[in-house]
Amino acid sequence: MPVPAPIEALSTALYWLDYAAVAVFGASGAIAAARARQDIITFGFFAAITGVGGGTLRDVLIGAPVFWVQRPSYIIVCLLAALAVWCLAPKSASPHPDGKPGKRLMAMMWLDALGMAAYAVVGSAKALNLGVAPFSAVVMGVLTAAFGGVIRDVLAGEPNLLLRRDIYITAALLGACVFVGLSLLGLSFWPAGLSGFAAAFALRAAAIHWTWCLPAFGAPPK
Amino acid sequence: MPVPAPIEALSTALYWLDYAAVAVFGASGAIAAARARQDIITFGFFAAITGVGGGTLRDVLIGAPVFWVQRPSYIIVCLLAALAVWCLAPKSASPHPDGKPGKRLMAMMWLDALGMAAYAVVGSAKALNLGVAPFSAVVMGVLTAAFGGVIRDVLAGEPNLLLRRDIYITAALLGACVFVGLSLLGLSFWPAGLSGFAAAFALRAAAIHWTWCLPAFGAPPK
Amino acid sequence: MPVPAPIEALSTALYWLDYAAVAVFGASGAIAAARARQDIITFGFFAAITGVGGGTLRDVLIGAPVFWVQRPSYIIVCLLAALAVWCLAPKSASPHPDGKPGKRLMAMMWLDALGMAAYAVVGSAKALNLGVAPFSAVVMGVLTAAFGGVIRDVLAGEPNLLLRRDIYITAALLGACVFVGLSLLGLSFWPAGLSGFAAAFALRAAAIHWTWCLPAFGAPPK
16 A cells, blocks of 8 residues: 655654644643642653653554654653643632533543544554555554543543543544545645544534533443 | 474464454453443444454564554454444343343353463464564463453453453463473474363363362462 | 763673562562462462563663563563562461551562662663663653553552652652763763662652652642
């Protein structure tokens, strides 16, 4: 399966998208640490694991050198995100009076949504670049987008996103499919990537706003 | 340590055994999702992780290209298994009146037993093929057999098989030892592999049937 | 960034430190299995995962061949540690009357502290040897030191060390920084390594003895 040429050319763009996704995921990891009332070191650890976890798994699976090992700036970005959350996040827990999720949880959700959409595209693009089959490239996009958050939840002892019946994996899947599909149709990186990002983010945003979820196994059809 | 030649020759057989193990493990992952009343996307994710998780860890550890990345058909097999479970599994929870495990749990256990026995052999064989030392090949067989199920349980938030005091790891260990031992003695792949498979499956089946378990630390000898 | 030459020369020393760290971490894993009243197979599994888990992650991340695959003696050391704990650990649970941690937990803590300090140095040194950037080498030291214990806790279903607000990651971080810093200043392996080990162990020991912990997010400054 030939690698679409325009993707190859735009790896610098990927590089910056990667940083942005690392930063927002890192911040979401630090917010998880804030919710668990952890110390500054755990803030940094959670930020780093959430920020680079998905991409690390992708690189290990496709046999690429792990992206942050020779570019420690990725980890530094995560640590800065952790520091920002430590300094800026409201100290007092403020559970919403109506039982709705508080502001901190909502902030984490939206950062997570941005990171997820960016990683779905970046993960697929890096895999396509390395000559991985398109189907597996979609899987890599989903893994890159979802895995950091899954590790964060497992380590924080919270129910992970796989069990929450959210539209999360689904949104990452949509974004990765749109991006890989458009790339195979010959679109260059930016239109394909922005379409994938927009599709993933829009679906996730709608799911957060209207609290959509997929029907559970065994539930009666409505 | 020389690689037994007959194993090298039979990698096509391995290939098919691999698919079979992936399918049954995938189904067991989907059944775990059914028990947790998840949606279809989580069915697919659990099926894929359980199906290819053990083999993925093996390939990463022995430095082989991860087996499903260039052959997405493995993932597709998992997704088909998830779809089959979604369509065919009984929708209503049917806890057994006597407090025994229900049918769904039993189905998962038996599929798991088949996958475990196949993976104990396949995992060891692939490691031997790549020139890994026999002792480590046994370890790879056990990891390949056990790791998919361990991830499934950790992600599903259930007590994982390491904590259940089942004869599970033990059965995988027996199967891998039998296979590697017979291979070193010069047997060709099929007799060695079938012996290993049979040993692992028989021990696991007996343990399920008679609810055997190993003595716990500190328990008085009977 | 040039690799400090004296480190390269002393890889034999590393090799033995590695064994010692594997053995003490292996024993701490087996003690976790003893606390959970597991069987002998789970003792071995926990000992192996805890003993080699951190180093395995390090090797996968820096792209080195996983250290125990071609040298199964590491796994054998873990299994011997498991056997020793099985035979020697007191069988009866002996909770301390005052609600303090019992002897078994304290033994695990101190073994863990030794292994952590050794691994913080060994992990960084191996990464430096392979030409990894100093900042990432520090990260590798911390991961090598912490990851085995984190996996042990996740698999044992206990709250993992990231959530305990202990001075643990902090101690590993200090040890790795001291070692990498002194190495970059041109010190040879033994003085740099012993300084790093001593710094990590001393901080951890003080934290255990005086039950120090870092301030939690949102806690009022004292």
